Amino acid sequence: MDTADIEAKVIQFIATKVENLDASTINRSSKFEELGLDSMDTIQLLFDAEDAFGMSFDSEEAKGFSCVGDIVSYIEKHQAPAAP
Amino acid sequence: MQVVVTGMGVVSPIGIGTDEFWAAAVKGTSGIRNIASFDSSGLRTRIAGEVVGFDPASFLSAKYIEQTDRFTQLALLATCLALEDAGGLDAYTPQRLAVSVGSGMGGFGTFESSALRKFRNQPVPPFTVPRIMANAAAAWIAIKHRLKGVNLTCSTACSSGANAIGVALDLLRAGRADAVIAGGAEACVLPLTINSFEILHALTTSSNDSPARASRPFAKGRDGFVMSEGAAMLILEREDRAKDRGAKMYARLAGYGQACDAAHIVMPDMNGQVAAMRGALEDAGLKPETVDYINAHATSTPLGDIVETRAIKSLLGDRAGNIAISATKSMIGHSIGASAAIGSIATIMALHTGTVHPTINLDEADPECDLDYTPNHAQQKNPRVGLCNAFGFGGNNASILFTTLE
Secondary structure, three states: OHHHHHHHHHHHHHHHOOOOOOHHHOOOOHHHHHHHHOOHHHHHHHHHHHHHHHHOHHHHHOOOOOEEEHHHHEEEHOOOOOOO | OOEEEEEEEEEEOOOOOOHHHHHHHHHHHOOOOOOOOOOOOOOOOOEEEOOOOOOOHHOOOOHHHHHOOOHHHHHHHHHHHHHHHOOOOOOOOOOEEEEEOOOOOOHHHHHHHHHHHHOOOOOOOOOOOHHHHHHHHHHHHHHHOOOOOOEEEEHHHHHHHHHHHHHHHHHOOOOOOEEEEEEEOOOOOOHHHHHHHHOOEEEEEOOOOOOOHHHOHHHHHHHHEEEEEEEEEEEEEHHHHHHHOOOOEEEEEEEEEEEOOOOOOOOOOOOHHHHHHHHHHHHEEEEEEEEEEEEEOOOHHHHHHHHHHHHHHHHHHHHHOOEEEEEEEEEEEEEHHHHHHHHHHHHHHHHHHHHOOOOOOOOOEEEOOOHHHOOOOOOOOOOOOEEEEEEEOOOOOEEEEEEEEO
């Protein structure tokens, strides 16, 4: 999956976490805090991403994530290789 | 001080909303079908009472759906319907609005699906615990409607809903709340849950090919209950306050009786059942001779229906054969913690409309079940005092008493 697809998917997951959040206002530099994501929402977001991209986050590294781009970059680096 | 029912909401296998539910109940409609929500081919019981046409996305945001188990979603819909029926509770301050919900199993669907993931070495969803916990439904009802008063959950197996309503009566009498949303919710048409009740020989296994005939309380040859799901909520208020705000009133919640068998963990005991019914009458200041309708617990197990019949005879003596009894579970199956809340709505509607819904599938009664169970056809009986029985595992017996307003 390329960067744009990963980003779109992550944004779609975020939009379901917060009531009345317009997905079109979210971009790579959006901070979780500004979007209204609480710590449980962030944990759920990582879970959604693990399921969707067939990878897992290192919990220590994930603690440092603060914006959408942090997650997208991590997934890019660690996503399961595409099936041949 | 009197307590009245000013709103009702029900989500059941025979209809969503009181009008749809009651019309189907009076007609004697069965809501038992082949299980649709999962592959039941490995089970001996492959039928259940599932709520059809329930779409959580029609009234809940993606966030609510992600963070809630089905039992909470059913409870939230029943609550919305009940509040709408009552015209809202804006007349009260949020701190004086309480919630009292019964659920035997809580978010067991989430437990089963998360356990399956764990055993497959997949990550467990973060909201597993908040979805499973028994008080999740009560908590989400409060969150959705900003109800900041007492928030309680009764988990007493099959009598959970009755106890939740009884506790609500106590809260109002004690002055701990001005209005209470009270009822029950259950969503346990699930593989592990059904298998576990099968192991206890509690479920019918003879009717997979004729689901509508499967749940047959008091009938000769019955062989167990049918698992079902649903939710029902009542809006309960002090009568004087309800009148002040001009609320419509369906019936009075007049008494609550509770007794534990303190004998066997799953086998019913007649004395505990009599004590619960007698307790509800004493609580209401009424004598047994005033009772003219009983919404029976009647799950369709061989032993349970006989024991309840004997208990009613013990309570009412010679009058037992003269009053109307009916079994809501003959149509919807056994929705565990929701069952007495749904049965309460059937009882209230009997008092409100004068019609007693039938016990279906009762062509030939068990010789040991020889009372008037309103077989197969509804009857106009105009009852004024109705008991709703709920007897749960743990020897937990609860009976709640409703009366007409006059």
